[in-house]
Amino acid sequence: MGKTKGFLSYVRRNPALGWGFGILLALFLFTTVGQLFVVRENAYPLKVPVNKPPSAQYPFGTDSQGKDLLAGMVVGTGMTLSIGMIAGVIGLGVGTILGFTSGYYGGIFDTVVKFIVDVLMTIPSYLLLLLIATTVTDPGSMKTVEMALILSIVSWVGPTRTIRSQVLSMKERAFVMMAKLSGMSGIEIILKEMMPNLMPYLAISLAGAVSGGVMGSLGLEALGIGNRREPTLGMMIYWVRYYGAFLRGMWWWILEPVIAIALVFIAFLLISIGLDEVANPRVRRKV
Amino acid sequence: MRIPLSYVLKRIGFLLMVMWTAATINFILPHLSPKDPVAEQVQQKISSGGLSAESAQEMQEALRTLYGLDKPLWQQYVKYLWNTFRFDLGRSIYSYPREVMDIIGQTIWWTVGFGGTATVLAFVIGTVLGALVGWSKAPKFLSALIPPLAMFSAVPSFILALVLIYFMSFKLQQWTGGAFYFPLRGGYSSETIINIADLNFWKDVIWHSILPALSMLLVSTGGWALGMRAMMVTVEGADYITFAEAKGLKNRRVFFRYALRNCMLPQITSLAMQLGTIVTSATLVESMFSYPGIGNRLGTAISQFDYYTMYGIIFFLVMGIAVATFIVDMIYPFLDPRISYGS
Numbered sequence: 001m002g003k004t005k006g007f008l009s010y011v012r013r014n015p016a017l018g019w020g021f022g023i024l025l026a027l028f029l030f031t032t033v034g035q036l037f038v039v040r041e042n043a044y045p046l047k048v049p050v051n052k053p054p055s056a057q058y059p060f061g062t063d064s065q066g067k068d069l070l071a072g073m074v075v076g077t078g079m080t081l082s083i084g085m086i087a088g089v090i091g092l093g094v095g096t097i098l099g100f101t102s103g104y105y106g107g108i109f110d111t112v113v114k115f116i117v118d119v120l121m122t123i124p125s126y127l128l129l130l131l132i133a134t135t136v137t138d139p140g141s142m143k144t145v146e147m148a149l150i151l152s153i154v155s156w157v158g159p160t161r162t163i164r165s166q167v168l169s170m171k172e173r174a175f176v177m178m179a180k181l182s183g184m185s186g187i188e189i190i191l192k193e194m195m196p197n198l199m200p201y202l203a204i205s206l207a208g209a210v211s212g213g214v215m216g217s218l219g220l221e222a223l224g225i226g227n228r229r230e231p232t233l234g235m236m237i238y239w240v241r242y243y244g245a246f247l248r249g250m251w252w253w254i255l256e257p258v259i260a261i262a263l264v265f266i267a268f269l270l271i272s273i274g275l276d277e278v279a280n281p282r283v284r285r286k287v
Numbered sequence: 288m289r290i291p292l293s294y295v296l297k298r299i300g301f302l303l304m305v306m307w308t309a310a311t312i313n314f315i316l317p318h319l320s321p322k323d324p325v326a327e328q329v330q331q332k333i334s335s336g337g338l339s340a341e342s343a344q345e346m347q348e349a350l351r352t353l354y355g356l357d358k359p360l361w362q363q364y365v366k367y368l369w370n371t372f373r374f375d376l377g378r379s380i381y382s383y384p385r386e387v388m389d390i391i392g393q394t395i396w397w398t399v400g401f402g403g404t405a406t407v408l409a410f411v412i413g414t415v416l417g418a419l420v421g422w423s424k425a426p427k428f429l430s431a432l433i434p435p436l437a438m439f440s441a442v443p444s445f446i447l448a449l450v451l452i453y454f455m456s457f458k459l460q461q462w463t464g465g466a467f468y469f470p471l472r473g474g475y476s477s478e479t480i481i482n483i484a485d486l487n488f489w490k491d492v493i494w495h496s497i498l499p500a501l502s503m504l505l506v507s508t509g510g511w512a513l514g515m516r517a518m519m520v521t522v523e524g525a526d527y528i529t530f531a532e533a534k535g536l537k538n539r540r541v542f543f544r545y546a547l548r549n550c551m552l553p554q555i556t557s558l559a560m561q562l563g564t565i566v567t568s569a570t571l572v573e574s575m576f577s578y579p580g581i582g583n584r585l586g587t588a589i590s591q592f593d594y595y596t597m598y599g600i601i602f603f604l605v606m607g608i609a610v611a612t613f614i615v616d617m618i619y620p621f622l623d624p625r626i627s628y629g630s
Contacts, residue, residue, distance in 0.1 A: 115304075118301070119301075119304060119305050119308050121560070121563075122305050122563070122605075122608060122609050122612055123305065123308070123309055123563070123605050123608075123609075124563030124564070124566060124567050124604070124605070124608060125563075126563075126567040126570075127563075127566075127567070127601045127604055127605060128312070130585075130589070130597075130601065131312065131313070131316060131597075131598070131601055132316065134589055134594075134597065135316045135317055135319075135320045135322065135594075136316070136319070136320045139589065215443060218443060218446075219443070219445075219567070219571055222445060222571060222574065222575075223571075223574060223586050223589060223590075224589075224590065225589070237446075237449065240449070241575070246452055246453060246456070246457050246471060247457075247471070249457060249461075251453060254449055254453050255450075255453070258446055258449055258450055261442070261443070261446050262441075262442045262446065265441040265442050265443065266438055266441045266442070268441070269437065269438075269440075269441035
């Protein structure tokens with residue numbers, strides 16, 4: 001209870017963080033608690049009358065494939081977020097290991113890691129994803145987990161870069177020197193001395209990797225690469241274009257995924273602004 | 288200003304490594320996958336009813352020979368690298384025998400046109416706006432623009448494109464009774480004849496490019512403004528600004544010649560870092576508008592199972608970004624004489 005209170009009073013000084021977590025929590029509740037109120041099957045084609053605008057029976061309307069969009073949004077938002085979560089967590093995990101080991105130990109391993117990261121920073125990750133996704137799987141019937149795994153092929157690059165550069169500067173600090181002199185091993189220093197001090201940066205990296213993963217999945221799915229059977233947010237965009245929802249004025253079908261996607265990204269932006277303030281309290285920003 | 292040779296050589300080496308990596312990924316991935324581009328293409332042709340079973344077999348053999356797929360792997364790889372470095376990206380398999388380079392040449396100018404204009408405008412507007420917001424003597428009402436711009440910068444541009452299409456094109460048409468609205472799709476009206484000497488053609492092209500460009504512009508302006516504002520706040524506290532003010536220089540002069548110039552460097556660095564993101568968002572925005580640029584062509588190639596065109600376009604885009612990054616790296620020493628390139 002005390003911790004919650006502490007968080008709430010901190011959030012008052014850091015409203016961006018509070019709003020970010022708030023929006024994310026709302027989306028999370030929408031997609032979890034929401035499943036208790038909708039029929040999950042109705043998120044799939046041929047279950048309800050087609051092209052119905054929002055009404056009492058279908059508050060979010062229905063699409064041209066006969067999906068109930070309320071059910072679709074509830075299921076799809078959750079799927080898209082979990083794709084991003086899986087890719088982000090794997091990316092952060094790999095990034096943490098590589099960033100700490102290469103930054104702390106240096107040497108030839110560091111040179112190799114730095115080189116690969118530099119090359120991959122030049123090659124846009126989206127194009128790489130496009131290449132991998134269309135070549136190694138069957139575009140159109142990819143499993144949701146496959147999508148997340150493919151995204152994690154690129155999601156480690158950003159975290160590795162951020163963490164490595166933080167480790168490089170922290171390595172020279174007095175308390176790390178002290179720990180080294182007192183005979184702590186490298187692993188111990190990384191885990192006990194550096195990791196706790198870099199927590200805010202790890203959190204920023206996670207937020208970046210998750211939103212990068214969501215972004216990647218949306219980009220692929222908007223072109224129809226992904227699981228066309230599942231109602232993920234990106235696939236909804238694909239079907240909106242496929243069925244020409246614009247020409248038929250089906251505003252509900254267009255705006256619902258757009259609003260959900262915008263909320264996801266705004267939440268991550270606010271969280272990273274908020275975490276930035278946790279990491280560098282001296283740089284008080286006034287957004 | 289002299290740039291050390293070692294710096295130049297290092298950058299050239301890096302550029303070559305990026306090219307080699309991209310080319311190798313492009314070569315290896317298809318060979319690792321269980322898929323067969325030729326067989327898949329022939330399958331597509333059969334299912335669309337254009338081929339009989341025997342002629343399909345024949346076509347498959349012929350295509351294999353044409354693409355050199357019957358040769359040993361290492362020969363294919365050497366040939367592929369050699370061709371790639373001569374900018375010969377092979378031929379499309381969907382619309383054989385069109386060369387991929389030819390397809391790129393036809394579409395790239397559309398992308399450069401709207402994407403380049405949007406990027407330059409966003410960079411200039413965002414930088415100046417951010418500088419003014421960070422500058423304490425500028426009008427205060429400008430800072431009201433920052434929160435909405437920050438919100439826009441969080442949303443992917445192709446998502447914003449959908450909103451613009453809905454409101455500026457479809458809804459505007461309804462509200463004005465069809466009198467005034469932006470085009471829904473395409474790069475020019477279907478009844479316009481492509482003639483680069485004709486002014487009306489250009490008017491039509493610009494008219495069609497407004498919404499795609501706007502969706503990129505609105506998204507990226509905020510990012511530039513935020514970065515610039517943060518820099519400006521730091522620079523404004525610097526001693527040389529205080530000194531310039533103490534000398535009695537006009538505010539305008541201090542702003543442009545002392546503060547703005549020193550804030551520009553990180554902006555240009557991040558422009559180089561952002562090139563990949565810009566190209567990515569341009570490709571997706573094009574797909575949303577069915578704009579005749581290279582990004583939309585890439586989407587079409589994917590939906591046509593035209594793997595060779597797809598690999599070619601992706602390789603070309605990666606190259607474009609790598610070369611642009613290289614150019615920025617070469618210009619950078621001239622912009623910032625303080626940096627030493629010795630080590």
